[in-house]
Amino acid sequence: GEDVEQSLFLSVREGDSSVINCTYTDSSSTYLYWYKQEPGAGLQLLTYIFSNMDMKQDQRLTVLLNKKDKHLSLRIADTQTGDSAIYFCGRSQGNLIFGKGTKLSVKP
Amino acid sequence: DTGVSQDPRHKITKRGQNVTFRCDPISEHNRLYWYRQTLGQGPEFLTYFQNEAQLEKSRLLSDRFSAERPKGSFSTLEIQRTEQGDSAMYLCASSPGGIQYFGAGTRLSVL
Numbered sequence: 001g002e003d004v005e006q007s008l009f010l011s012v013r014e015g016d017s018s019v020i021n022c023t024y025t026d027s028s029s030t031y032l033y034w035y036k037q038e039p040g041a042g043l044q045l046l047t048y049i050f051s052n053m054d055m056k057q058d059q060r061l062t063v064l065l066n067k068k069d070k071h072l073s074l075r076i077a078d079t080q081t082g083d084s085a086i087y088f089c090g091r092s093q094g095n096l097i098f099g100k101g102t103k104l105s106v107k108p
Numbered sequence: 109d110t111g112v113s114q115d116p117r118h119k120i121t122k123r124g125q126n127v128t129f130r131c132d133p134i135s136e137h138n139r140l141y142w143y144r145q146t147l148g149q150g151p152e153f154l155t156y157f158q159n160e161a162q163l164e165k166s167r168l169l170s171d172r173f174s175a176e177r178p179k180g181s182f183s184t185l186e187i188q189r190t191e192q193g194d195s196a197m198y199l200c201a202s203s204p205g206g207i208q209y210f211g212a213g214t215r216l217s218v219l
Contacts, residue, residue: 004150031206042112042199043151043210088150094164095141096201096208098150 006089006099013107018076020102022089027051027070029091034063034074037086037101046074046087081106110134112202112211120217121190128186129214133202140183141208142175144168145197154198157183190218 004024012018024032030051035043049056049063049072056063062075076083086101113132121127133140138159143151154173156164159180169175172190177183187194195218201208 033207035210040215042114042212043201045207045209048207090150092206095153095156095166096143096151097153100148100150 002099003097004089004091004099006087006102008100009103009105011105011107012079014079014081016079018074018079018083018104018106020074020076020087020089020104022072022074022099024070024072024089024091026091026093027067029093031092032063032065032072033088033090033092033096034061035088035090035098037088043088076104079104079106081108112200112209114198114200114211114214116214117212118215118217120219122219123190123192125190126186126188127190127216128184129198129200129216131183131185131200131202131211133181133183133200134204134209135181137202137204137209138180139203139205139208140177141201141203142183142185143199143201145199145213146195151199154185187216190216192218194218 033048034046060077064073084106088101090096090098115130140157142154145151157177172188175185197213199213201210
């Protein structure tokens with residue numbers, strides 16, 4: 001299987017919470033990341049979490065890390081239409097290793 | 109701090125031509141990375157510099173690809189004898205160590 005796996009699509013209604021999930025196979029990474037990519041643009045760093053943490057909250061974003069299950073999630077509270085984008089989970093290995101991205105669609 | 113800058117944003121070329129892309133990292137970031145992203149995929153690592161030294165190359169970096177960072181500041185990525193399979197977004201990232209900050213990318217189309 002892939003090193004980092006994500007579901008490809010998520011659709012939510014404006015104002016709801018979005019939860020994007022990611023699993024990975026190698027637990028040696030120091031950092032785990034979430035990046036956002038809008039059409040035709042580069043990657044924008046949203047947030048990151050150290051591998052020795054379980055949770056990190058940053059305004060509307062909450063990251064949960066389950067090291068035992070090698071599972072990372074990103075929760076976006078009060079999702080807005082401007083949150084529509086592709087979200088990439090990544091783990092550090094010097095360079096970054098990414099999943100294929102989850103396309104989040106927010107319906108008004 | 110203007111962020112990571114990449115030039116050009118778009119490049120259209122004919123198969124067999126050579127192309128060169130430039131990346132200007134965030135000033136004082138000693139680490140610089142190149143990634144390639146094809147449609148529907150996440151970015152894939154190509155190569156990494158620490159200052160002017162190229163420390164790591166991916167197996168994706170065929171001998172038609174060459175990257176330089178001559179003074180430890182900006183970097184160039186050259187593709188010789190382009191092929192249609194080289195069509196992709198080429199992303200540059202810089203880092204002071206740890207978190208990587210990405211540029212907007214150069215989209216290459218090989219006709």
